[in-house]
Amino acid sequence: MAETPVVELPPAGARGAGAREPSGGSGVLEAEARPDTPEIPAAPLRSLIGYLAEHRRVLVVIVVMSLAGAGLTLLQPLLIQRIISSVGGSGSLSTAASWLVAAVLGAAVAGAIQQFLLERTAEGVVLSARRRLVSHLLRLPIAVYDTRRAGDLVSRVGSDTTMVRTALTGGLVDALGGGVVFLGSLVAMVFIDPVLLGITLAVVAVAAASVIVVSGRIQRLTRSAQDAVGRLASGVERGVSGVRTIRAAGATEREIDRVGAEATSAYDFGVRVARIGALLWPISGLAVQGSFLAVLGLGGYRVAAGVLSVADLVQFVLYLFMMLMPLGQFFGAVTTVRAALGALARIDEILAVPAEQDHEPADRRSAPPAAVRSGGVEITFTGVDFRYQADRSVLREVSFTVPRGSTTAVVGPSGAGKSTLLALVERFYDPTAGSIRMDGVDLRALPRSVVRSRIGYVEQDAPVLAGTIRDNLVLAAPAADDVRCREVLAAVDLLARVEEYPDGLDAVLGDDGAGLSGGERQRLAIARALITEAPLLLLDEPTASLDSRTEQALTAAIASVASRRTVLIVAHRLATVIHADRIVVLDRGRVAAIGTHTELLDSNDLYRQLAQHQLLA
The missing domain is CATH 3.40.50.300 (P-loop containing nucleotide triphosphate hydrolases)
Incomplete structure (x- = not known):
């Protein structure tokens, strides 16, 4: 059977709030992201499109409304030109005015429908992203939670998914309709005066190139800003969950300073994003003012020269504004989409982590699921090794059997690997080497759901x-x-x-x-x-927080169910397990001795020392 990969963990860093050190004293430490850590590439645009695909039908309606509004908007300068011309005696003034009112109202109605559908679709995209992310988060391997802070994971569900929403409401779909208005205005301006159009496009091209260059910086900074927000959320979660410990230790002010530093980091990145974003406004303003002044100056000269009529100049100026308005939408859309892609990269980073699989690959399913028998199950450890980190083994060549219907206790010093044994039976991790069998079947040959359905598990922190x-x-x-x-x-x-x-x-x-x-x-x-x-009970320090009277009552309760179940119990307090059918003594990840309480007192120095310290010898 292929060796299970070691659970590789990062070097020393701050432990996540509320995270426990895996049993056996493995010292699993947290990878705390810092601004100077290597950047993860921002998500490609197709990742965002993937979230939009499930709303494609509504998006089609939104696009239709956007195009309808664009068409009605493009019609308005032409109608105004006809109204101006009709003042001179050609055409019906009332007819042109009626059509103009209808076009304005139609564009407003189309815009209202579009905006409502757009807002609803944006909320739907956020809902889909959050459901997908939460579903994946709760299926990640336990080793992932050993290396990531809870607050940062929560921030991805909250603030990062909200930023994806801005990609829609910030002008992505509006930019599509605006593109139609932009192109329609260009076509109309070509027919009115190509010379004026050439001057306009020269100014606009310079502005658009500047925006595209600047927006790339915004995307990278947004990713860093969201990482900073994640660290801030982790700091707040740490402070709130451990407020009693912090206050009792007189560390309140230090913790406030610590979280304040994370808030300052988030602020600094936000200011840097704002600073870059602020460059877009003068660029957009210069494009508008430059185009407008050039058109008025050159257009006025051409009117005076008789090359262009006043009505045509007014029509050209109106189309100019219509062309520049979607240009502003385009600038806004580029900025918001870039920012959303920076946040989406953090979501995709988690989604890219493989989820815990219920079924193993076919070559691991070497035996059918074992049937549950009355009186519990038999658990056999054979040459089990396990490492949380490549350079440190927690368990070494552990071999023993938990007979069906028996109560087996595991004792030993802190850091001996006791709780890790239970985690391996639960299949939170798999052995690095060796095997664990349930009624003769390797646990890795059973779906995790089957294994866990047969186990009642009480964790150390309860x-x-x-x-x-x-x-x-x-x-x-x-x-x-x-x-x-x-x-x-x-x-x-x-x-x-x-x-x-x-x-x-x-x-x-x-x-x-x-x-x-x-x-x-x-x-x-x-x-x-x-x-x-469940036929198997795994109890990790079940009486650690109990008084002596309740401990005795609970010990009796466990004994009463042990006759029809298998019990594997980890304990520091030997009084809980002195009546166990057998006791396994672990020392530095190895089985030091196996026997009853009386036998171990006579044969094992480590067990005798533990008993003497607890006045049980």
Whole structure:
């Protein structure tokens, strides 16, 4: 079987807010993006077009409305020219005026419809981008979360997707209709006076070239600005989630300065974007003023010379303004699209990370899924090695068996790799070498969904999600009724506490289970694992936050279910596991000894030392 690639992690950096060091003391450190890090190329325009494709039908209507408005706008100077001519006696003044009013009103109605559909489509594009990004974020391999800050990931869902919206509302579709007005005006101006048109185009060409050059800089700076916003969001998330720790340590002012520095960085990049963007306005203004002055000066001379009539000059000036107006839209569209592509690059960067696959490639599925038997499952570790980083092994040649229906404990010093064993069974990671088998079948031959459906897992930090108590309990067992919920709550000695809430099971908890004590949160997490009736229970320090009375009650509850399940429990407090069927002692990633509590006291110095320190020898 091919060796699993090492989970490569970046060199030392700041750890993400709320991120835990993977068990075994692996010291997974965070890659904190900095302004001087290599730039990731901005997203190509086809990436933006991909988001627009699903709204193509509405976009067709928007384009039709834009073209209709452009056509009616182009008709107006011609009608004005006829009105001026009719004053001299040729043509019907009332008819031309009626057509002019109709053209103005028609253009306004088409513009209103276009704007509404455009705004709605822009919101639809943002919705699609956010759904796609969130769906992908929640399917990323666990190793990705070890190296990225939560706040930065959240900012991609929020501010970056919003910038994609500006690509539409900022003039992308308007620029299409404006292009029609621009070309139509050019054609009309050719027939009126080619000489005046040549002077106009010379000024416009210089302005357009300048805008294109400047906008490329805006795209790069926008990407850097959004990275800075991501770091700011990470800093705020770190401060809010750890506010108690920060305040208790007297570090409030330092943390404010730290987040303030990130805010200043975001400000600096924003100012640089604004500085470059500010160059576009004088360029646009110079194009308008230069063209207008040239046309008035040369056009007035040609009228005086009898080459051009006053009505034609007025018509030419109106077409000039109509040509310059979409030119401004074009400048705006280039700027907003460039900025959106800078933000879109950050979205595409995450979408390019391969999601965790439920099914492995065909050559890894060497055996059919094992059937679940009564009394739990058997787990076998055979020569398991694992590395978070290429230069440091967390587990080395780990081999032992967890018999079906037994309770097996894993103990050892901090950093020995205990919790990593559970993470490997959950398939958050795969072994670098060796294999882990469930009832004789390599876990890598089973879909992750099958593996996890057979496991009740309680993490070391016992996280509780924001929402109701019921939401937390039935997270992995949505069909569980109130009777079952109360049974598991009673089993972990939490039912009386829940009944203190007026809403009972429907009581709302805050972020990270705010409203419950640390021990209560841990018991709720254990109840969430018990309610699944999974044949395998993985318990990572399940009694770490419990008092001695509750610890005894919970230990008894675990023992009561162990007869019909397999239990693999990691513990620092040996009192929790002295009655386990077998205890595995890990030391520096290796199995140092296996036996019962009594056997290990007699045969293993490390276990004896651990027991003596906890007054259990």
